[in-house]
Amino acid sequence: MGGLPAGKVELTEHDYAEWEWRVDALMVLLTGVKGGKRLMTVDELRKNIEALGPDAYDRMRYYERWVTSITQTMIQRGVITTEELGRKMAEIEQRDRSQV
Amino acid sequence: MIEARFKPGEPVRVRKAYPLGHIRTPFYVRGHGGVIERLCGTFGNPEELAQMRSGEPKQPLYRVRFLQSEVWPGYRGNPEDALEVEIFQHWLE
Numbered sequence: 509m510g511g512l513p514a515g516k517v518e519l520t521e522h523d524y525a526e527w528e529w530r531v532d533a534l535m536v537l538l539t540g541v542k543g544g545k546r547l548m549t550v551d552e553l554r555k556n557i558e559a560l561g562p563d564a565y566d567r568m569r570y571y572e573r574w575v576t577s578i579t580q581t582m583i584q585r586g587v588i589t590t591e592e593l594g595r596k597m598a599e600i601e602q603r604d605r606s607q608v
Numbered sequence: 609m610i611e612a613r614f615k616p617g618e619p620v621r622v623r624k625a626y627p628l629g630h631i632r633t634p635f636y637v638r639g640h641g642g643v644i645e646r647l648c649g650t651f652g653n654p655e656e657l658a659q660m661r662s663g664e665p666k667q668p669l670y671r672v673r674f675l676q677s678e679v680w681p682g683y684r685g686n687p688e689d690a691l692e693v694e695i696f697q698h699w700l701e
Contacts, residue, residue, distance in 0.1 A: 551657035
């Protein structure tokens with residue numbers, strides 16, 4: 509990556525999880541390419557991925573980086589607030605726990 | 609829109625600069641010399657688009673060809689091996 513020493517490039521395709529497809533679709537909708545309102549650009553996605561700490565970057569899967577960056581961008585643009593996000597995350601955690 | 613200043617075949621050098629922000633010019637070609645391969649078109653400036661601004665005026669984007677041996681110190685492959693990178697005009701001189 510970026511001219512740094514690295515291992516071999518893995519050329520095999522792999523299956524995506526349902527949430528990964530959904531993150532991809534979310535980005536398509538937010539960039540407005542399907543005719544909707546443009547709420548972010550691919551450059552903001554890249555900027556906020558670059559802003560992840562090096563350890564977080566290495567630890568996260570590809571679409572985890574995307575969803576983290578999309579969330580950061582939505583907060584920066586004021587589409588959502590950190591409070592709304594925090595409450596929603598707690599709500600979903602609660603919902604999942606009650607389903608177990 | 610900013611007018612294209614370079615023509616295919618013209619030698620160029622990538623600016624050796626390391627500002628903060630979102631920059632599409634890879635570190636490993638900054639300060640290196642290459643040749644314009646083609647003009648790819650004009651596009652919104654990604655450095656501005658990344659910061660929630662319009663990206664206007666649009667910037668010419670070029671495919672620039674570098675010799676691998678010029679970019680990587682001690683490159684041991686074929687001396688004609690080349691590397692092509694898309695670089696916006698404001699990074700070229």
